[in-house]
């Protein structure tokens with residue numbers, strides 16, 4: 001336990017006429033916790049908390065969220081200030097190192113990212129092995145895991161090697177994503193260029209071509225950079241918890257990052273941004289304003305959900321959604337850039353926020369509700385939206401992996417369970433079975 005946690009008077013738990021004194025703690029922002037790490041050994045009781053919504057899996061100094069107040073800070077800095085004043089590469093440095101870089105540190109970090117953006121030439125053949133139409137998240141998870149075969153990791157990681165592997169991953173995840181897109185449309189690969197910064201390099205790899213001049217639009221570059229900042233970390237979400245769990249077995253960092261990518265793919269997590277656009281496209285195709293869809297989303301007998309709404313932690317506006325909506329306003333106010341889906345999204349939000357079903361359940365727009373519109377404006381294909389989320393989240397995953405690895409001790413994640421299956425019974429030969 002770090003010295004940042006302060007002790008409070010113990011909690012007294014009475015079980016089977018016995019009292020147990022459980023330590024209680026308070027975090028840097030006043031969150032209170034009961035330390036149950038010795039509960040089972042003392043009382044033979046375990047706690048049950050499906051989805052861990054009431055359970056802190058670790059102490060962390062990386063990101064702070066207050067779901068009731070709609071607060072999100074990376075290393076103490078409000079997300080709104082980072083989104084407005086910072087850039088993704090600087091935020092990645094902040095998440096990984098705990099402090100904003102000075103000019104020299106930022107230049108070195110940015111240059112290293114650029115110099116690490118190439119993947120091994122022999123990896124290009126892997127792309128040919130995926131069936132046409134393969135989902136880019138399946139390709140990304142596979143290719144990131146395969147980095148461990150081309151760049152074997154030594155058993156004992158010194159600091160410099162660990163830092164370089166982290167930089168390689170943050171840089172190469174972009175290259176793998178762009179290459180998978182080029183392969184999917186049968187166009188030649190466009191290599192990263194040392195002349196271009198992180199986001200410009202990615203967009204250039206995605207959209208430039210030997211036969212077509214591709215002009216980078218500054219507003220689109222800024223919007224994608226901000227998208228990546230807003231997705232860079234989010235404390236112990238599903239994919240980051242998967243990273244910490246895989247990392248706790250001391251699996252190599254490429255396998256750990258691949259675990260994060262796989263968990264993120266789910267439609268209830270990172271896959272929601274793709275689902276939001278598909279939902280908006282369907283409403284647009286049906287010619288409605290969304291009222292009918294909202295009624296379906298409220299209907300217990302319908303499997304429909306208002307994608308991009310609701311959150312395990314935010315019971316107020318997701319601050320990222322507020323920033324992204326402003327960014328959409330700016331982007332779509334530009335001459336010639338309009339999107340009927342943005343109008344539908346705003347109408348859906350307006351209707352839902354007046355509807356008691358959503359109000360009573362504290363369901364507000366989350367990061368995914370507007371993010372897809374930014375990617376759409378950039379020309380990113382819908383099936384790559386969650387890939388962009390993964391590119392953004394990579395620094396956060398790796399910051400948590402490193403925080404766990406360098407904690408006081410690496411404890412392998414191994415929750416208990418409540419068994420509700422069959423009592424003891426004896427094996428029967430097949431002839432004796434009914």
Ligand code: SDX
Pocket residue numbers: 233234236237238267268269270272297298304305306307308309310311312313361363366367368
């Ligand atoms: C991300 O954890 C993170 O930090 C994640 C993330 C990150 O940065 O890593 O923020 C990214 O994953 C954002 C969430 C993206 N997912 C979606 O937008 C999918 C749609 N949202 C829902 O699936 C849902 O809101 C969740 C999964 C996000 C949260 O689910 P909860 O908190 O477990 O809520 P619940 O399933 O217990 O639902 C509570 C009630 C239920 O109704 P009742 O049983 O009380 O009648 O709210 C309803 C739900 O049916 N509900 C919705 C709804 N979300 C919840 N009803 C309609 N539409 C929705 N979107």
